[in-house]
Amino acid sequence: MHTFDESYFDAGLDRRGTRCEKWDGTEKESVLPLWVADMDFPSPPEVAEAIAVRALHPTYGYTLVLPDDTRALSSFWQRRHNLTIQDEWVMMIPCVVTGIRLALLALTKPGDGVMIQSPVYGPFRFSVEATERRLMDAPLKRDDAGRYSMDLDAVEKQLQAGAKALVLCNPHNPVSRAWKREELQALIDLLARYGAYLIADEIHADFVYAPEQFVPVLSLAQKNVLSLCAASKTFNLAGLEQAAMLVPDEAVRAKINTEMERAGVRSGNLFALEGTRAAYEYGDAWLDGLMRYLDGNRKHLTALVKQELPQAVLTPMEATYLGWLDLRAYGMNCEELMARTLKHGVQFTEGTFFGEGGEGFLRVNIGCPRRNITEGIHRLKEALDEAVEEKAHGVD
Ligand SMILES: Cc1ncc(COP(=O)(O)O)c(C=O)c1O
Known part of the structure; x- marks a missing residue:
């Protein structure tokens, strides 16, 4: 029986040599990776057990994808987000980004305008470009x-221009x-x-700090709206490649089904299904402990920045375990x-990955033992x- 307290998350784990993009993908071993959005903690123990068995x-x-796979997802969302999901809404897909692309292909035509709200997760932009839609x-x-807040006047202008x-x-990555x-x-x-569609990426749904609350878009509207979700971010399972689209609108679902058939996209990785179901069914105590720890991490980062980097x-x-740090006062581009920063042994994500508005910013991943944030x-x-x-001394 585990206790998911501060010492459990403080312990972290050595991820080198495990095909880990974050740790094995850095230039030098001495670099501390605080970039790609996964966490340096063990996933809930029940996940490894289910996969090992x-x-x-x-x-x-x-x-076989079983009805229990869908039910594990929907009962998790009912418990954690008070959203009732009908079985037929759930379409299993390998990754959230695959889902964004499928939705764009199914619901829009080449050349159609698709809006994003930058700065935002780079693959939104890449998905619009790769599907030959027009980025707005x-x-x-x-x-x-x-x-940050939404600019609805800007959204309306783009709608008038045909988006x-x-x-x-x-919640929003990277602006939390x-x-x-x-x-x-x-x-x-x-x-x-x-009459425009809303494609909502809700992969960070479980990372919201009190008193804020996650509000699922499907609790507000279900026509022309879909949500993309996954256990991958929540329980650190991105390497398993398992996600879902929640699509209550029957007409939208039919269009996406056609597109999935056309592309031959299907989901059914044995280990992904086992691990995901175990996480949804047994991961609550781990997730509660994680959120307490991450709450401590965000407070730690806030205090450190104030103290060490006054500008x-x-x-x-x-929300999220990703801090958005404006360093423009230091007069450098990304x-x-x-x-x-790489020269000094730390790797962040460059702000421009999230669009032009990210110039001069870095994104800091705090999904790690607290001492790594300090370092x-x-x-x-x-x-x-x-x-x-x-x-100051004129050295370039
Ligand atoms: C907003 C957002 N969507 C999607 C993803 C990636 O999801 P997937 O690996 O399932 O495509 C990430 C990963 O960082 C993300 O931050």
Whole structure:
């Protein structure tokens, strides 16, 4: 029996040599990786047990997706987010980004305008481009404290200019917003007035800090709206490649089904199904412990930034384990920031991955033992101090 307390998450784990993109994909072993969005904690123990039990049955033929797989997902969403999901809404897919692309292919035509709200997770932009739709940005607004909000006037302008769909990040990566009911409702009403689709990526649903709350878009509207979700971010299972689309609108579902048939996309990885079901069924205590720990991490990061980097602005973290750090006061673009921080042994995600509005920003992954945040910010400070010093002395 485990206790998912601070010491459990403080322990972390060595991930090198496990095909781990975050740790094995860094340039040098000495670099501390605080970039790609996964966490340096063990997944809930029941996940490894479920996969191991199945692995010991020594043959791995074609797999049945069972009604229990769908039910595990829907009862988790009922428990955690108070959303009732009908079995027929659930379409299993390998990855959330696959789902975004399928939705774009199914619901829009080549050349159609698709909105994003930058700065936002880069693959939204890449998905619009790869499917040969027209990228239409309705950038978020930012206040002096670094808090972001939706610009509905910008959304309406793009709708008037012909946008057919919006890809929403709820909660938002990288600006850590847990969108409020009123904000989502206003957006949904606006899209509905123009008959545009809402494709909501809700992969970060479980990472919202009290007193904020996650509001599922499907609790507000179900026509022309779909949600993409996964246990992969919540329980650190991204390597398993298992996600789902929740599609209450029958007409939308039919179009997506056609597109899935056409592309031959199907989901049914044996180990992914075993691991995902175990996480949804048995992961609650682990997830509660994780959220307490991450809440401590976000407070730690906030205090560290204030103390060590007085010129930086950390966007208030309402959600996700990803901090959005404005370093523009130090006068460097992302290319220089990345080169200097790597030289000092820490890797963040460059702000421009999230669009032009991210120039001069870095994203900090705090899904790790707290001491790694301390070390990462310490290395960042060294890099920035060195840059300030060199610039003062005219060294390029
Ligand atoms: C908003 C968002 N959507 C999707 C993903 C990736 O999901 P998947 O690996 O299932 O495509 C991420 C990963 O960081 C993300 O932050």
